Amino acid sequence: MIKFLRYTEYLYLAVAIISIYKIAVLWSIDPKETYIFIFFAVVSVGMFLFRRRYRKRFEERKKDNQQ
Template identity: 80%
Template sequence: MIKILKYTEYLYLVVAILAIYKIATLWSVNPKETYIFIFFAVVSIAMFLFRRRYRKRFEQRKKNNQH
């Protein structure tokens, strides 16, 4: 289960990178269209950090219960 959590957190990073790329390409054409991608980038980065912190806590708790 921990491996699945690790992959999902990196999936959020991929979404953030794609959103940032889309922001960079659309910004000069139509800045109003980029607001949704800015939202996706911010939420994806926040979810990456949240999931990473949650996974590390889960691993630490599992490690402490084994000893």
């Protein structure tokens, strides 16, 4: 279960990196089209941080219950 949570963290990070790449490519062509990718990048980074904190808390709780 914890490995699955770790993979979803990095999935959000990958979406953020792809969105930032698309922002860099599309900004000079059509800045209005990049707003959706800015939104995806911000939400993905936020979800990455949230999921990481949640996973660490879950690991600590699991470790405390085993002791």
